[in-house]
Amino acid sequence: MSTRANYFKIGVFIIVVFAILAVGIIVLSAGALTRDPLLLETYIDESVQGLSVGSSVYHRGVRLGTVKQITFLPTGYPDKMRYGSRAYEKYSQYVLVIMAVDRSNFAQDADDEVIWRIIDGWVAKGLRLKISYQGITGISYIEADYIDIDHPPEKELQITWEPKNIYIPATRSLYKNITDSVVSILGTLNTIDFKGIAASLTTTLDTLDKAVSDAQVPRIRADLAGLVADLRATNEFVMGMLDKSRSPDGVNIPETIAQLDITLRRLDKFVASQQSEVEGIMSNIRQTTANLRDFTDKLKKYPGLVIGGPPPEVSK
Template sequence: MAEKQRYRRLGLFVVLALTILAGLLFVLGGRSLFAPTLVFETYFDKSVSGLGVGAQVSFRGVPLGQVSEIVMSTVAYENGVPFEQRAAFIVVRTKLSATSAQVEQWQAELPEYVRRGLRAQTQLAGITGQQYLALDYFDPEKYPEPTVAWTPDYPVVPSAPSMTGEIIGSAQQFLASLNEADIGSLGQNLDRLVLTLDDKIGRVPVDALSADADSLIKEARTLVEHLDEVITQAPIDEAVGDIASASARLNALLALPALEQTLDNTAALTNRLRTLAAREELDTMIASLARAVQRIDALVGDNQYDVRVVVEDLRATADNLRTLSETAKRYPAGVLFGAPPKKADFPWNRTK
């Protein structure tokens, strides 16, 4: 009986330990098995060395999921296709984990993301050589969507060349261009260039150039000393004081209420002139004045002789009035009553 009880306790302990272990596994990573995921695939026509299953998938540094499968297109889609017609892509499938609402939103908006330039690119994670899959936006015209002859099992996100691959490709092109270059001819040209430079440098008048440089340095030193003396003797403090005084006067002038009122009146006058200029009455008035001036010009031109006679008569009348005025000042009675009567001529008044 005691032995059976001991076995019963041992079995209970084993069941309890297995339950705790299953709970820990579920907490640590088992929940991802039941979380909603979005699966898409990417096609690469270059090497993806360093990218493995389980590698991180991120969007601009934000982790979103991991790589779930890496296969060849010849295995996934081109099993029965002739060899010369195979695309031979590397198919990388990924799983993005999120909430149900987020996954549904991604599934609905993924084609629009791709149309705007969402591309997958392999990048190095530090200096370990391990690669991960990075999602980012690129020029959709520079990296267009691939044309394939099969129907993908999952949504497709086009790929973009990795920076590492581009650097390696550029280095390979540079090495190939070096291999194609004529190194011997290049060396001979460099030798001739060195000899020519040596000959030219040997002909340079170093002593004369050195003397000219010394003279130039002395003249520059003299000029600097002269400028220093001029600046020292200049009435800088007085000039600064005058500037400060002028600034104060200007501030006082700007602070005057009359100036502000003048500016307001000028603005009002400008607005009135603008309003008057915008009306059609001003154009009509100007046209009427122009016609009146033309009529006066024509009238004066037709009666030019009569006007001259009238002016001369007016001048004579003015002279007569001036003479009358002077006479009135000298002989007021003569102007009012006339001249005295002439003296009677009697016979006895005559001289005998």
């Protein structure tokens, strides 16, 4: 009888423990069960390899929520992007990522409209979503961070539909930026004519080598050495004159230059004042020169004029 009583007590104890655990789990998770997560969405124009449903969403290292859905954009908006339409052709390469985040990360007891305005303000200040990677493991997550709104790294996607959830624009990941830069550099390198450059460089080196071989290098070296020696001697002479100009019995070069400048100014004024007379004198000199030239010509023809003889008679 006592054995049955012990079994009964043990059974009751186990049932009570499980009941307490169940009530505790229900109470602790009541908030999560009654509070719907806030849904965000973004459109990514690159590979989302490594990103999966359940991947974390971080804002500067703070975990906000998880990824809820990953699909192509036309799949999420089939009525807006029907197959074959211009919208489908334009947006079919974009990946739609929907995220579920905890409302408490934005504002306590705030409704959807208030949270919407808060996020819109952050987006206006440069808040963007991008894919990031955890080290070299290849595991991806969504990271929210700010960009320089005045100098955006790329052109923003212009959407023509009303998003179903709160929309935050996406920007390229660091991996995408690196790969695009490498591809751009390789494309630029492919356009360079390395063979032509090498041929031109070879021709230039050959021409330079021939020019050096043909040049009279020893004579040029000797001329340069002589020029340097002359410059050194001239420098010593000038420095000696300057040293003498500083001594009491030496030549005062600055004073001499000043006196020469005064003399030149006086001469210039004198020439300007006597310009008319100088012009008359020059005219007389030209006339006298002409007369002398004429007289010389006559002497060449009639040498007897020197001794006062008459000129020869002209035969009729």
